[in-house]
Amino acid sequence: MDIQIYQLLEGAQQARGLTVIIDVFRAFSVACYATAGGVENLLAVGSIETAYRLKQERPNYILIGERGGVIQPGFDYGNSPHAIQQADFSGLTIVHTTSAGTQGIVNAVNADEVITGSFVNAQAIIDYIRQRNPKQVSLVCMGWGAVEEADEDTLFAQYVKNALEGKPNDFEAIVRYLRHESKTGKFLDVSDGSAPPEDFDLCLSLNRFPFVLKAEPFGESLIRLSRQNVTEGAAP
Numbered sequence: 276m277d278i279q280i281y282q283l284l285e286g287a288q289q290a291r292g293l294t295v296i297i298d299v300f301r302a303f304s305v306a307c308y309a310t311a312g313g314v315e316n317l318l319a320v321g322s323i324e325t326a327y328r329l330k331q332e333r334p335n336y337i338l339i340g341e342r343g344g345v346i347q348p349g350f351d352y353g354n355s356p357h358a359i360q361q362a363d364f365s366g367l368t369i370v371h372t373t374s375a376g377t378q379g380i381v382n383a384v385n386a387d388e389v390i391t392g393s394f395v396n397a398q399a400i401i402d403y404i405r406q407r408n409p410k411q412v413s414l415v416c417m418g419w420g421a422v423e424e425a426d427e428d429t430l431f432a433q434y435v436k437n438a439l440e441g442k443p444n445d446f447e448a449i450v451r452y453l454r455h456e457s458k459t460g461k462f463l464d465v466s467d468g469s470a471p472p473e474d475f476d477l478c479l480s481l482n483r484f485p486f487v488l489k490a491e492p493f494g495e496s497l498i499r500l501s502r503q504n505v506t507e508g509a510a511p
């Protein structure tokens with residue numbers, strides 16, 4: 276198994292094989308919480324105009340996302356696990372658009388298969404890759420706004436690579452570093468409440484969810500993140 280780590284939007288475009296698009300803070304942590312909330316269709320959308328068009332066509336769709344970390348006018352929720360944690364999305368369709376994470380999904384056009392990456396479902400991702408046993412794995416770190424590398428995404432990529440290569444990981448050290456040394460906490464600076472401090476722990480709640488989110492076509496031009504339950508040792 277050849278495992279490569281890529282960065283940012285160009286990395287998403289370069290990715291080949293089984294591709295993990297990584298966004299720890301916060302897109303793909305949010306996507307997992309939304310999935311656990313029972314969502315029927317979780318649509319990962321690149322442009323905010325598409326998100327607004329979909330809402331206009333189907334007013335019952337739920338808009339979740341941000342630009343610059345901030346919830347946008349007309350959106351139902353910001354890109355915050357804390358904001359959606361208690362929501363019941365059963366039977367609903369969510370349109371999710373963010374500055375980095377969902378941009379990676381729509382740009383991974385050369386990948387054989389795309390799944391999302393975040394610590395909240397890390398072990399499921401590792402087990403899924405082991406079970407698929409692809410020749411090539413691409414781990415793509417989407418960073419800040421898909422233009423600036425972010426420690427949490429690179430540390431997650433290294434965590435998955437280490438696990439797949441049988442090397443040890445120290446998750447407590449990762450959390451300590453992110454909390455006390457990395458500038459990553461800047462997302463907590465958004466002062467309008469779009470990025471509540473609780474999001475830090477919720478995004479670093481290791482292995483909370485036993486599923487991966489796999490990108491699949493939805494309709495003519497959209498991408499849906501579908502839940503794939505992963506049982507250790509079982510073939511997907």
Ligand SMILES: O=C(O)[C@H](CS(=O)(=O)O)OP(=O)(O)O
Pocket residue numbers: 298300301302303341342343344345354373374375376377418419420421462
């Ligand atoms: O909402 C977030 O946490 C970030 C904002 S940005 O990338 O730093 O502009 O979006 P995400 O796509 O979840 O990284």
